[in-house]
Amino acid sequence: MKIAIVGGGPGGLYFAALMKQLDPSHDITLWERNAATDTFGFGVVFSDETLGGIGNADPVVAEYMSRRFARWSDIDIHFRGETLIVGGQGFAAMSRKELLELLQRRCAELGVDVRFSTLAPPIQELEAGYDLVLASDGVNSQIRATYAQSFGPSLDPRPNKFMWLGTDQVFEAFKFFVKDTKYGTMQIHGYPYSDEGSTFIVEMSPDVWEAAGFDETATEVFAPGVSDEKAISKIRDIFAEELAGHEVLANNSKWLNFTTVRNRSWRHGNIVLLGDAAHTAHFSIGSGTKLAMEDSLALAACLHEHQDLETALAAYETERRPVVESTQRAAQASLEWFERIGQYRGQEPTQFAFNLLTRSRRITQENLRLRDPEFAGAVDKHFADSQGLPDVAPAMFQPYRIGGLELKNRIIVSPMDMYSATDGVPGNFHLVHLGSKALGGAGLVMTEMVCVSAEGRITPGCSGLYTDEQQHSWKSIVDFVHERSTAKIGLQIGHSGRKGSTRLMWEGIDEPLEIGNWQPVGPSALPYGAGNQVPREIDTTEMDRVKADFVDAARRGAEAGFDLLEVHAAHGYLLSSFLSPISNQRTDKYGGSLENRLRFPLEVFDAVRAVWPADRPITVRISATDWIEGGNNSDDSIGIAQAFVDHGAAGIDVSTGQISKDEKPAFGRSYQTPFADRIRQEVAAPAGVAVIAVGAISTYDDVNSVLLAGRADLVALGRTHLYDPQWTLHAAAEQEYHGPGSQWIPQFRAGRRKPPSGRTDAVRPRLSLLKEPDSITPDGHLRWTPGVAAAEPVLTQ
Secondary structure (H helix, E strand, O other), X not given: OEEEEEOOOHHHHHHXXXXXXXXXXXXXXXXXXXXXXXXXXXXXXXXXXXXXHHHHHOHHHHHHHHHHOEEEOOEEEEEOOEEEEEOOOOEEEEEHHXXXXXXXXXXXXXXXXXXXXXXXXXXXXXXXXXOEEEEOOOOOOHHHHHOHHHHOEEEEEEEEEXXXXXXXXXXXXXXXXXXXXXXXXEEEEEEEOOOOOEEEEEEEOHHHHHHOOHHHHOOOOOOOOOOOHHHHHHHHHHOHHHHOOXXXXXXXXXXXXXXXXXXXOOEEOOEEEOHHHOOOOOOOOXXXXXXXXXXXXXXXXXXXXXXXXXXXXXXXXXXXXXXXXXXXXXXXXXXXXXXXXXXXXXXXXXXXXXXXXXXXXXXXXXXXXXXXXXXXXXXXXXXXXXOOOOOOOOHHHOOEEEOOEEEOOOEEXXXXXXXXXXXXXXXXXXXXXXXXXXXXXXXXXXXXXXXXXXXXXXXXXXXXXXXXXXXXXXXXXXXXXXXXXXXEEEEEEEOOHHHOOEOXXXXXXXXXXXXXXXXXXXXXXXXXXXXXXXXXXXXXXXXXXXXXXXXXXXXXXXXXXXXXXXXXXXXXOHHHHHHOOOOOOOOOOOOOOHHHHHHHHHHHHHHHHHHOOOOOOEEEEEEOOOOOXXXXXXXXXXXXXXXXXXXXXXXXXXXXXXXXXXXXXXXXOOXXXXXXXXXXXXXXXXXXXXXXXXXXXXXXXXXXXXXXXXXXXXXXXXXXXXXXXXXXXXXHHHOOOOEOOEOOOHHHHHHOOOOOOOHHHOOOOOOOOOOOOOXXXXXXXXOOOOOOXXXXXXXXX
């Protein structure tokens, strides 16, 4: 093949070297506009997994890299005068300059035509004259911009300011210095890369940056290679204690905003994107160099395996995109955590350290228990001590009091619509459904959204609480839960609003009824989706009637014996649709500003609270973001949550979206938890109010991690309990927990131990005479000590 490469960073150079090894007859030309000696940055970090791939692909490169690595396993977190050390992580880093020199030499040895200090020919000329054009021209890729219509780039510039620096201080481990300065919270991401220096990245929010006066040089244009010396001088002063007499090193160092790059496609004809041109991931979670070199390996392999170029490029993108998107999801969670780091400044050091370590959701409590059992145990103990609890136990099995209601553990069976009622009356199905979940060990079992009127139902199969028959049936379910289990049972009430008059879920979710339909209502005459009915704009007379329906349902629920009441103001139903500017475009006092949009939901809440028993808590479920441009966002959720707390809510149940079919959620593991986290830190915790986290949380490890980090007080799981009604009891068995937070009823007690399975549970004999030496110290820690050979850590990041 005749191959053109634009960009001489590690990704482009490594790809060229790999292709030449696969077939020396490839004609490869690489253009790099900078000189060979122009190297920006300091150290680059690799995981052991990536290093294994490099070793398999090019032993020469891997062997040289291994001789230059700084290796360590510890993370040191410096916060509020304490240093917490967490081991067992597994890092390797080296100088970016040395890496580039190595790859440049390797390309020269293999016969790649590398042209430094040279601009590449126009892209049209390259695509016409070469079989393949590799665009590895970085985050500001001109090739990507030229064919933006094909690549579909999405650029997300983030608000935080950061500067890439170095220091001649050689750190022994990965360092997070989190400093509460007079300007606000600043942080340092630091790590060693050789026996001579360390990377030293300073980061802060824009308001802290401005307060510190760093905006003094904001309008100054620095030539390539020139650093912002005024800012660097100030950084030296602010972090003098952390630098301990060592120097700050600059290399083209100036203030930047990180930009997350995504592309709809990485291919256009015979042009393919690689590395930062295709995708970026925040420096707090990994290395762009690591991703680019992984890209190079995958692309070279796919080109070698497929004769047809189009097939090869498609295979490359199919193989790499899921890996990259997974990394980007973790990186997004991490960068957003650092953007909000100031909200955690009140946490105790142990909880803060755990919070930081688990910020991307890739590291969890059980994962930490494998890496550093001592630290994991300290986290469990700190949680128990901070709650005033006598026993150290898994966080999910610690008791919790919401308002005046004592829960035996922190697991909630989330409200789930079952669409199985007849004329709004719950029957045997609901008894078995909710009863089985109560017997399964959860602390609180929630009903589905129980509708406050016949017209307030979502579907004809939705349950209600507006007749005596319905109330009687619900009471029998409540009585069963109270008599047969130690769980509590909560009632969620709501009105479908513009999402009403639709078919049963399995007959076509959100699709309008053809027979027996009724006209739904909403704050404005705007349908939920293109195929839905246009709702009638509700007037104030009907609003008063709906309010009375909520009050009647709450009164009936109290008489039925429910322990907790939740007002459903999420997911695009009536109260939610008043809150969102997407569905509420009224011009009266109930529309416009957030204060006005809150008016009717708060009127309903106040009316319900007035009739609900004072010794039983009321919570509210909200959608913390609409996932739509112009809709409610995380900032709005703070105002919404604060309003309900001010009106007496004992808890905020934090969900997201479902306000419109046009939403674009960022799905992923625990993807809604950051919204709950922010509401807890800024609104709920200061007021002593509970926050419930929901959404794609499915393992006890994730539940414990959310609770231990202080992101929520309770966790609600829905689909997980459909998969396993006894999930909570099984989680206790798997964690070997026996205590009041997990109680098997006498009839089921014989099953409280996990049954033996097949051969995988067999105890293996010892088959080696000599034990392999450990690669890390007995306590799980490995520090970077220059000049001392270090074995490769067993555990990877």
